[in-house]
Amino acid sequence: QKEVEQNSGPLSVPEGAIASLNCTYSDRGSQSFFWYRQYSGKSPELIMSIYSNGDKEDGRFTAQLNKASQYVSLLIRDSQPSDSATYLCAVNIREYGNKLVFGAGTILRVKS
Amino acid sequence: KAGVTQTPRYLIKTRGQQVTLSCSPISGHRSVSWYQQTPGQGLQFLFEYFSETQRNKGNFPGRFSGRQFSNSRSEMNVSTLELGDSALYLCASSFGDSSYEQYFGPGTRLTVT
Numbered sequence: 245q246k247e248v249e250q251n252s253g254p255l256s257v258p259e260g261a262i263a264s265l266n267c268t269y270s271d272r273g274s275q276s277f278f279w280y281r282q283y284s285g286k287s288p289e290l291i292m293s294i295y296s297n298g299d300k301e302d303g304r305f306t307a308q309l310n311k312a313s314q315y316v317s318l319l320i321r322d323s324q325p326s327d328s329a330t331y332l333c334a335v336n337i338r339e340y341g342n343k344l345v346f347g348a349g350t351i352l353r354v355k356s
Numbered sequence: 357k358a359g360v361t362q363t364p365r366y367l368i369k370t371r372g373q374q375v376t377l378s379c380s381p382i383s384g385h386r387s388v389s390w391y392q393q394t395p396g397q398g399l400q401f402l403f404e405y406f407s408e409t410q411r412n413k414g415n416f417p418g419r420f421s422g423r424q425f426s427n428s429r430s431e432m433n434v435s436t437l438e439l440g441d442s443a444l445y446l447c448a449s450s451f452g453d454s455s456y457e458q459y460f461g462p463g464t465r466l467t468v469t
Binding site for chain 2: 276278280286287288289290293332334336343344345346347348349
């Protein structure tokens with residue numbers, strides 16, 4: 245099992261819809277969880293961090309964490325074409341010295 | 357506040373040569389991590405430096421090395437370049453505390469011919 249798993253997509257949603265991106269991780273002791281957005285040809289940009297179970301909202305973005313299920317998700321409300329990008333989930337993995345491990349990313353396409 | 361800067365942005369080298377990449381972290385950040393990103397392998401961790409000491413290391417051969425200076429700036433070196441080293445090399449800086457919140461620089465695109 246990979247340490248951090250994401251569906252590679254592409255996930256296609258119409259403009260204005262809610263995009264739901266999912267990520268599972270293997271280390272039950274992980275404490276820090278992040279979502280990065282990466283546009284083609286650019287570097288990853290941190291958009292959300294979450295450390296406690298539950299929801300965390302920031303503008304149109306909501307991160308959801310369920311440590312019991314080892315699952316973290318990102319919801320993007322009112323999706324815009326400018327949200328089209330690859331979304332990377334990152335988790336700190338203790339057995340690797342607490343370094344961040346990144347998922348392979350989910351490609352999101354928002355159709356206008 | 358200025359972001360993470362990396363130099364050079366683009367580099368073309370020949371197989372067998374060596375290369376040094378530079379990263380300047382966000383002011384106040386003491387940790388610098390380096391990653392290699394390729395279309396096939398995704399984002400792979402190379403190493404992390406904190407207060408001039410290597411704190412963590414990924415599964416890369418010894419041809420990949422790094423260091424950090426007292427001002428937190430970091431360099432990574434790749435010796436005896438191979439065609440497979442062609443990639444986007446990213447550095448990310450953080451405070452180095454338990455939050456692990458990292459901010460990436462624009463990257464250096466290395467092409468080995």
